[in-house]
Amino acid sequence: MTYLVTGGCGFVAANLIPHLLTTGKRVLALDNFCRGSEANLGSSRHHPNLTVRQVDLSNLDAYRSAVSDAAGDSAIHEVWHLAANSDIPAGIRDSEVDLRDTFMTTYNTLAVMEERQVSRLFFASSSAVYGDHGDEILTESSGPLLPISNYGAMKLASEAIISAASEKFLTRAALLRFPNVVGVPSTHGVILDFIRRLRSDPAALTVLGDGTQRKCYLHVSDLVDAMLVIRDRSTDKVGAFNIGPEDSGITVAEIAAEVVAAVAPGATITYGSGNKGWVGDVPKFRYSLSRLQALGWHPQHTSLQAIRIAVREIARQEGVECGRR
Amino acid sequence: MTYLVTGGCGFVAANLIPHLLTTGKRVLALDNFCRGSEANLGSSRHHPNLTVRQVDLSNLDAYRSAVSDAAGDSAIHEVWHLAANSDIPAGIRDSEVDLRDTFMTTYNTLAVMEERQVSRLFFASSSAVYGDHGDEILTESSGPLLPISNYGAMKLASEAIISAASEKFLTRAALLRFPNVVGVPSTHGVILDFIRRLRSDPAALTVLGDGTQRKCYLHVSDLVDAMLVIRDRSTDKVGAFNIGPEDSGITVAEIAAEVVAAVAPGATITYGSGNKGWVGDVPKFRYSLSRLQALGWHPQHTSLQAIRIAVREIARQEGVECGRR
Numbered sequence: 001m002t003y004l005v006t007g008g009c010g011f012v013a014a015n016l017i018p019h020l021l022t023t024g025k026r027v028l029a030l031d032n033f034c035r036g037s038e039a040n041l042g043s044s045r046h047h048p049n050l051t052v053r054q055v056d057l058s059n060l061d062a063y064r065s066a067v068s069d070a071a072g073d074s075a076i077h078e079v080w081h082l083a084a085n086s087d088i089p090a091g092i093r094d095s096e097v098d099l100r101d102t103f104m105t106t107y108n109t110l111a112v113m114e115e116r117q118v119s120r121l122f123f124a125s126s127s128a129v130y131g132d133h134g135d136e137i138l139t140e141s142s143g144p145l146l147p148i149s150n151y152g153a154m155k156l157a158s159e160a161i162i163s164a165a166s167e168k169f170l171t172r173a174a175l176l177r178f179p180n181v182v183g184v185p186s187t188h189g190v191i192l193d194f195i196r197r198l199r200s201d202p203a204a205l206t207v208l209g210d211g212t213q214r215k216c217y218l219h220v221s222d223l224v225d226a227m228l229v230i231r232d233r234s235t236d237k238v239g240a241f242n243i244g245p246e247d248s249g250i251t252v253a254e255i256a257a258e259v260v261a262a263v264a265p266g267a268t269i270t271y272g273s274g275n276k277g278w279v280g281d282v283p284k285f286r287y288s289l290s291r292l293q294a295l296g297w298h299p300q301h302t303s304l305q306a307i308r309i310a311v312r313e314i315a316r317q318e319g320v321e322c323g324r325r
Numbered sequence: 326m327t328y329l330v331t332g333g334c335g336f337v338a339a340n341l342i343p344h345l346l347t348t349g350k351r352v353l354a355l356d357n358f359c360r361g362s363e364a365n366l367g368s369s370r371h372h373p374n375l376t377v378r379q380v381d382l383s384n385l386d387a388y389r390s391a392v393s394d395a396a397g398d399s400a401i402h403e404v405w406h407l408a409a410n411s412d413i414p415a416g417i418r419d420s421e422v423d424l425r426d427t428f429m430t431t432y433n434t435l436a437v438m439e440e441r442q443v444s445r446l447f448f449a450s451s452s453a454v455y456g457d458h459g460d461e462i463l464t465e466s467s468g469p470l471l472p473i474s475n476y477g478a479m480k481l482a483s484e485a486i487i488s489a490a491s492e493k494f495l496t497r498a499a500l501l502r503f504p505n506v507v508g509v510p511s512t513h514g515v516i517l518d519f520i521r522r523l524r525s526d527p528a529a530l531t532v533l534g535d536g537t538q539r540k541c542y543l544h545v546s547d548l549v550d551a552m553l554v555i556r557d558r559s560t561d562k563v564g565a566f567n568i569g570p571e572d573s574g575i576t577v578a579e580i581a582a583e584v585v586a587a588v589a590p591g592a593t594i595t596y597g598s599g600n601k602g603w604v605g606d607v608p609k610f611r612y613s614l615s616r617l618q619a620l621g622w623h624p625q626h627t628s629l630q631a632i633r634i635a636v637r638e639i640a641r642q643e644g645v646e647c648g649r650r
Contacts, residue, residue, distance in 0.1 A: 092489075092493060095432070095435075095436075095486070095489075099432065103482070107420070107424065110420075111420075129485075131488060140468070140469050141467070141468040141469050142466070142468055143465070143466040143467055143468035143469075143470065144465050144466050144564075144565050145468065145470060145484075145485070145488075146488040146491075146563060146565075147485050147488050147489050148488065148489060148491075148492040149489055149492070150486065150489045152485070152489065153482075153485035153486045153488060153489040154482075154485070154486075156470075156481065156482070156485040157428070157478075157479075157481070157482030157485050157486070159470075160454075160470070160472050160477070160478035160479070160481040160482050160485075161420070161475065161478045161479075161482070163456060163470075163471040163472050163473070163478060164417075164420075164472050164473060164474055164475045164477065164478040164605070166471075166473075167473040167474070167605060168417065238471060239469075240469050240471075280489070280492060
């Protein structure tokens, strides 16, 4: 029995796979190595039950071959579909990016699952499916779903085709609507961006937007815990789950202050204008977590705590020294 | 100035285009002639302001060339994107059908619109985006959106990518969530199916399912009226609109009785089991029409009236004689 993890060398997979390996089952990690790398997997990459293959999952023939070569006829127990473009602005400049790396990877995952009679799918969806709902507290039933980025659109398109597949051959599908997630290995995001800018110029940090964007942040350890809780305790045939912290988030200005305090105390922070950092950025959102809480899950960290932990983790990853707390 | 109509030789286009031509603007109708045909356009096809081109809209290069050849540099005022696979069971057997004809035609429509700086889009979406919500009265904000067919999934995916494009370059986008629509020229659907079966065997009609499926039906004349009302009176930058009759629909058994009474009085009707006709069929749904009613729109016909009118229209199309009413 094998777990298939797509985007298997990315940020979330690197934190999920160690948990999957503890079960004694095999793990097959597929990744296009566009942002992911084997190095992200840390000590797991030497685990005898882990197989890593580089493959472009938007190419169905290549996808099918990679699975056959690595898994042969052995049954795949379940799929964790985490592969996607994670560079939202890139997907707005060129809509082909999200079509290919976010949607077609889902479409092909379902094709391979149907061919191999694999019926359990856990999908990394996103808060971006909702679009901009202002101050509304978002439940999984909130609508209309009007994403403002191609990334959000192709995550919603993926949810849709998974839902249709649940009518046809899936017996279990969870649409896991991730918030902003922080931790290591970090490949992109606001903390990494700030740390790298401060490494170039420790005296000053320029922030896109006016700093008032307020968002929820979850530490990746809490995210992985929620993913496993949903898998193990939910009984929905197909269902969406908001995953996030239990607070109302923190602002970009607060994040900037945390990063500056940790890695470049005394640096001046200057802000741009507007409360959207870039086209397609939802300025703020707040989740209802009642579905997830009903399964008994609660996060260990608030948004602020998650940011504080991640700032230190990412600084270490980047070889930047942190001041004492 | 030109109106571009995709699926321009199909059922809805055949009823919309005469209205567009009354404005004196040019109409460019693009269709792959898979189900549509120029004959569907009736007397409109000889109108001097109408241009019809056969093209596979899932092929971006062909799409772009067809528009350039027919419209040259003249400005396209707005797009009515009606092209889609309309054979839901075919799309369930082979998910490639809806990916190509329902989703990629939308993706390519947006690509062509962005290239030509066309910013107004009216899209034929569907009640199928909601999935099966049982007895819930569906508003445009209802969720979760869990379509049960690839058709519904690719309509939702289309809504999603249109929504993202509204953040980028569209100034006006309406997501028109069609109900079941009846009238002529009829290319598929329950009435045409029943009439053709009764033509083969005027003594007996076998109905898939137990006949209790209850659905809303709108006559195409009311549909086109609603589409134009939304275009002319709504001011949303991007918004979804349920379009349907104001009643709670009629059952398949009632439709069967209407068809039998009109074209084969005395035929026996036998039913199958279950309340879903086929995989991907939502057994019933009921719309809230408050958004559309707030624009001052009301349909001329109930579901039953729409079916009665359409039975006679489709019988005439098929050359089947109707009894007197």
